[in-house]
Amino acid sequence: xxxxxxxxxxARALAQIEGRKIDHVFFVACGGSLSIMHPxxxxxxxxxxxxxSDVYNAAEFTTRAPRRLTSDSLVVLxxxxxxxxxxxxxxxxxxKAGALTVxxxxxxxxxxxxxxxxVIGFEAPYTTxxxxxxxxxxxxxxxQLVLGLAKMFDGVDQLDSLLGSLANLQAAIDRAHDSxxxxxxxxxxxxxxxxxxxxxxxxxxxxxxxxxxxxxxxxMQWINSQAIHANEFFHGPFEVLDKxxxxxxxxxxxxxxxxxxxxxxxxxxxxxxxxxxxxxxASLDLSGIDEEFRGNLxxxxxxxxxxxxxxxxxxxxxxxxxxxxxxxKKLHDY
Amino acid sequence: xxxxxxxxxxARALAQIEGRKIDHVFFVACGGSLSIMHPxxxxxxxxxxxxxSDVYNAAEFTTRAPRRLTSDSLVVLxxxxxxxxxxxxxxxxxxKAGALTVxxxxxxxxxxxxxxxxVIGFEAPYTTxxxxxxxxxxxxxxxQLVLGLAKMFDGVDQLDSLLGSLANLQAAIDRAHDSxxxxxxxxxxxxxxxxxxxxxxxxxxxxxxxxxxxxxxxxMQWINSQAIHANEFFHGPFEVLDKxxxxxxxxxxxxxxxxxxxxxxxxxxxxxxxxxxxxxxASLDLSGIDEEFRGNLxxxxxxxxxxxxxxxxxxxxxxxxxxxxxxxKKLHDY
Numbered sequence: 228x229x230x231x232x233x234x235x236x237x238a239r240a241l242a243q244i245e246g247r248k249i250d251h252v253f254f255v256a257c258g259g260s261l262s263i264m265h266p267x268x269x270x271x272x273x274x275x276x277x278x279x280s281d282v283y284n285a286a287e288f289t290t291r292a293p294r295r296l297t298s299d300s301l302v303v304l305x306x307x308x309x310x311x312x313x314x315x316x317x318x319x320x321x322x323k324a325g326a327l328t329v330x331x332x333x334x335x336x337x338x339x340x341x342x343x344x345x346v347i348g349f350e351a352p353y354t355t356x357x358x359x360x361x362x363x364x365x366x367x368x369x370x371q372l373v374l375g376l377a378k379m380f381d382g383v384d385q386l387d388s389l390l391g392s393l394a395n396l397q398a399a400i401d402r403a404h405d406s407x408x409x410x411x412x413x414x415x416x417x418x419x420x421x422x423x424x425x426x427x428x429x430x431x432x433x434x435x436x437x438x439x440x441x442x443x444x445x446x447m448q449w450i451n452s453q454a455i456h457a458n459e460f461f462h463g464p465f466e467v468l469d470k471x472x473x474x475x476x477x478x479x480x481x482x483x484x485x486x487x488x489x490x491x492x493x494x495x496x497x498x499x500x501x502x503x504x505x506x507x508x509a510s511l512d513l514s515g516i517d518e519e520f521r522g523n524l525x526x527x528x529x530x531x532x533x534x535x536x537x538x539x540x541x542x543x544x545x546x547x548x549x550x551x552x553x554x555x556k557k558l559h560d561y
Numbered sequence: 562x563x564x565x566x567x568x569x570x571x572a573r574a575l576a577q578i579e580g581r582k583i584d585h586v587f588f589v590a591c592g593g594s595l596s597i598m599h600p601x602x603x604x605x606x607x608x609x610x611x612x613x614s615d616v617y618n619a620a621e622f623t624t625r626a627p628r629r630l631t632s633d634s635l636v637v638l639x640x641x642x643x644x645x646x647x648x649x650x651x652x653x654x655x656x657k658a659g660a661l662t663v664x665x666x667x668x669x670x671x672x673x674x675x676x677x678x679x680v681i682g683f684e685a686p687y688t689t690x691x692x693x694x695x696x697x698x699x700x701x702x703x704x705q706l707v708l709g710l711a712k713m714f715d716g717v718d719q720l721d722s723l724l725g726s727l728a729n730l731q732a733a734i735d736r737a738h739d740s741x742x743x744x745x746x747x748x749x750x751x752x753x754x755x756x757x758x759x760x761x762x763x764x765x766x767x768x769x770x771x772x773x774x775x776x777x778x779x780x781m782q783w784i785n786s787q788a789i790h791a792n793e794f795f796h797g798p799f800e801v802l803d804k805x806x807x808x809x810x811x812x813x814x815x816x817x818x819x820x821x822x823x824x825x826x827x828x829x830x831x832x833x834x835x836x837x838x839x840x841x842x843a844s845l846d847l848s849g850i851d852e853e854f855r856g857n858l859x860x861x862x863x864x865x866x867x868x869x870x871x872x873x874x875x876x877x878x879x880x881x882x883x884x885x886x887x888x889x890k891k892l893h894d895y
């Protein structure tokens with residue numbers, strides 16, 4: 228099995244953080260970029276006893292102005308193209324408070340990259356149009372940063388295991404495309420006709436469920452959606468469930484998996500299996516990914532494979548994906 | 562204008578916390594009770610530079626097992642009847658970690674109250690069937706606890722202003738019922754026919770928007786819903802907006818208000834005002850509530866008044882409210 232070195236941008240950022248007093252980490256972004264902050268916090272929560280953290284939408288962060296934001300804060304921000312104005316404003320706001328700012332962006336010359344103290348680049352198929360290796364994704368970079376922090380502040384060094392796992396991730400994703408293909412083929416004709424499709428997840432997978440709901444189903448297909456937390460489901464949302472309800476359940480491999488197992492049982496008891504698309508990571512060949520990081524890396528597999536499902540739905544609905552937007556990147560005055 | 566003393570249960574809890582080292586606050590609950598934890602954290606974020614905090618669904622908390630949970634943690638839990646099994650389990654889990662646990666419940670002899678170190682009672686119309694004064698609600702009690710913590714750990718004493726404001730809150734709610742009644746009367750016939758109704762809010766109001774979406778619209782009326790954060794709206798969800806889309810927008814008075822103003826403008830530009838129910842707290846008579854706490858107390862007004870709207874919808878749909886559940890309190894084996 229292969230491995231890889233620590234990303235040089237991450238290494239540079241960690242070198243700048245070294246020796247600095249940090250007593251809070253803020254993960255700040257909008258929309259799809261915000262969705263990666265949830266699994267980043269999940270990893271930090273389980274890796275560090277020293278660093279408290281928060282995840283905020285960038286405009287919420289700036290207007291809430293939490294008093295914990297000080298010169299002892301590390302603020303990690305992300306915007307793919309680096310042009311999201313709320314995230315750029317949040318960077319400037321954090322720097323004014325004296326915090327150290329680290330921005331993830333695919334564009335080194337973007338407004339976000341220019342506003343931040345430190346920049347970590349990443350790759351996205353969305354911007355280049357060509358497939359990337361998942362080891363170069365935003366998830367892969369932010370996870371390296373998180374475990375670098377845990378090593379520095381808690382003395383827990385899991386970086387080698389993470390790097391080895393990341394190096395073998397793309398192969399696992401490629402195999403997962405084949406595993407899930409028949410399921411997607413089966414479900415696409417039914418889901419293409421739905422007016423509402425819920426996603427459901429817990430733990431490390433919640434961000435991927437959120438992103439698929441708001442950035443794919445709502446944004447690109449105008450299908451009503453919500454990412455329901457797998458346990459919150461039982462405290463209200465489950466009452467909408469009937470034989471026609473469409474759900475995509477993400478059964479991951481982190482320590483919260485029992486929550487999705489309980490939801491799976493309930494969904495199949497009162498829903499119809501025709502409308503319950505269950506993606507179970509336990510069915511996948513994850514060789515090369517260390518046990519301890521399977522839970523953290525599975526959301527990348529879910530999200531990557533689900534794009535193909537989205538394109539299938541788009542074809543059937545005769546609604547192209549990115550071109551289907553009414554407002555985003557079409558209007559410029561909101 | 563009247564005032565009121567600090568709640569004796571809160572005072573007792575604060576006395577037990579006094580002198581103890583606390584370096585993290587966890588706000589933990591499920592569903593409707595989880596919804597009050599978001600505004601509690603919002604208040605703590607703006608009142609304390611010393612206390613980091615997290616909000617977790619109770620089952621997520623227990624299975625995630627954040628490493629920040631130690632004997633230096635304060636864990637605040639809530640379950641109305643005190644029988645929510647995930648919240649009781651979270652209390653036991655936190656105590657095992659050595660944390661100090663404070664439970665809010667309407668029932669002093671409930672499993673939750675018995676499991677926790679300290680108990681704070683509150684009143685709910687839901688359990689007693691009779692109207693309560695909002696100064697005795699879960700919000701009112703947890704806010705007193707939060708500001709008691711800020712006083713203790715940050716030396717910022719805003720309790721008198723909060724207590725005075727709480728004493729005058731019910732009168733403001735009663736006036737708001739009258740203000741909003743014509744709006745509810747107007748919108749109910751159209752909203753009763755909708756299959757999807759979104760709620761939208763930011764800051765202190767997000768919890769009320771979440772609760773109305775999952776505990777009222779989804780749970781009691783089987784209407785598809787989601788609480789959309791007012792800025793996240795622009796990063797995906799807004800693409801579902803057309804002239805038929807139904808939204809309930811909570812325009813509050815805290816520092817995040819500009820986010821809802823921007824959303825309001827966009828909604829009215831591309832949606833239809835017939836389907837956009839805007840509750841604007843700026844239109845209300847809030848005399849007796851100090852300026853500094855109007856933003857924090859407005860969600861109680863939104864949530865209380867919206868119950869009447871929910872009953873109107875229920876009448877028109879011929880679907881009773883609490884009796885309409887298929888699963889909750891009807892099934893006992895899930």
